[in-house]
Amino acid sequence: xxxxxxKMDKKYILFDFDGVIVNTEESNAKYLRQALACFGIxxxxxxxxxxxxxxxxxxxxxxLSKSSKQVTLEEFMNKRREIGNTYENSCIxxxxxxxxxxxxxxxxxxxxxxVTSTSTRLIITALNRMNMMSLFxxxxxxxxxxxxxxxxxxxxxxMDILGAxxxxxxxxxxxxxxxxxxxxxxxxxxxxCGSGIKQDIxxxxxxxxxxxxxxxxxxxxxL
Numbered sequence: 107x108x109x110x111x112x113k114m115d116k117k118y119i120l121f122d123f124d125g126v127i128v129n130t131e132e133s134n135a136k137y138l139r140q141a142l143a144c145f146g147i148x149x150x151x152x153x154x155x156x157x158x159x160x161x162x163x164x165x166x167x168x169x170l171s172k173s174s175k176q177v178t179l180e181e182f183m184n185k186r187r188e189i190g191n192t193y194e195n196s197c198i199x200x201x202x203x204x205x206x207x208x209x210x211x212x213x214x215x216x217x218x219x220x221v222t223s224t225s226t227r228l229i230i231t232a233l234n235r236m237n238m239m240s241l242f243x244x245x246x247x248x249x250x251x252x253x254x255x256x257x258x259x260x261x262x263x264x265m266d267i268l269g270a271x272x273x274x275x276x277x278x279x280x281x282x283x284x285x286x287x288x289x290x291x292x293x294x295x296x297x298x299c300g301s302g303i304k305q306d307i308x309x310x311x312x313x314x315x316x317x318x319x320x321x322x323x324x325x326x327x328x329l
Contacts (some may be wrong), residue, residue, distance in 0.1 A: 110328035116294065118270045120261065123222035123229055124158075125280035125301040127200060128236075131158065132303075133192040141186045145173040152214055156282045158305065162254060193235075200236055201300055203317035210321070216328055217227045217268055219244035221260040221277075221287075225249065256283040260289050261291035273274055276324060278314075282306045296320065296326065 124130045138157075139149045147169060156165055163179060170177045185191040192198065210216055217244050222229055226247040233239045246264045265275060272292025279285045280298045282305060288295045289309055297307035299315050307313055314320040 109282055116276050116324075118217050118219070118265075118268055118275045119208075119324075120219045120221050120264055120275060120276075120277045120293070122279045122281070122287070122298075123220055123224055123232075124286045125303065126278050126298045127204065127220065128192075128198050128232065129201060129301045130192045130198070133196050133303055137186070137189055137191055139181070140167060140189050141182065143270070144184070144185050144189075145170070147172045155305070158283070158303075171218075180306070185276045189226060193224070193232040196233060200230055200238065201317060203321075205241070207317040211328070212241070214267050214328060217270075219242045219246070219268065220263045221264050223248040223254050225326075236274050255281075256286035256290070258287045258291035261288050261293060265291065265293075276327060277318070280305060280307075282309070283320075285309045295325065301324070 121127055132259055135149070135154050138154070142149050149169070153169060163289060166182070167179060170179065220229065222245060229245065229247050230239070233242075233245075236292055238256060245258045246265050246267075248260075251259045251263065261277065265272060265318055266319065275291075275293040277288035277291075277293040277295045278298045279288055279295060280301055280303075285295050285297060285307060295310045296312035297313040298320070299307065299313055300317070305320045312323055314323055
């Protein structure tokens with residue numbers, strides 16, 4: 107892990123959604139396992155880890171190939187919609203301390219945004235359910251991009267809309283794919299480890315275990 111820089115002029119903070127804004131990973135895995143089980147497919151922990159932070163149809167196609175009968179991606183997605191999802195059908199709430207952290211940053215003039223691989227419909231639904239839409243200046247979702255994380259396209263798009271230089275941005279990510287995307291976009295990356303799921307965060311600049319710790323470590327980096 108790289109050393110802490112004492113003072114930087116950071117004016118923007120961008121957040122991943124899953125595992126950072128909301129602890130969705132376990133619930134998402136539950137719904138995915140249920141859908142795959144309908145086709146006789148068992149999801150392993152390793153396979154679940156390969157999906158974190160990504161929206162890669164080729165990985166899903168590989169999982170579907172394990173079925174004893176041919177399953178199209180369309181058939182599987184129809185089954186997923188039938189079963190439900192975390193964002194619309196489960197109890198969701200922001201990570202402890204997140205809302206107060208964002209509000210404090212915004213009081214200081216920091217602009218905030220979300221860059222996620224999850225679809226627009228689900229993210230907007232979840233944010234509305236938590237009354238958090240007004241806390242973000244930009245929201246970039248997976249279906250707004252032609253390339254998914256670890257490609258930096260989503261972060262570069264958010265920076266362009268905000269008029270932000272990469273050197274002015276802090277990104278909070280929890281997955282290796284997300285961290286790599288943010289670093290490739292030129293941002294300073296804080297790995298958020300508060301979801302309780304251990305992932306490879308070695309490419310991040312710093313790590314934080316909670317938003318209280320995040321506030322303590324990041325306050326010296328902004329403005």
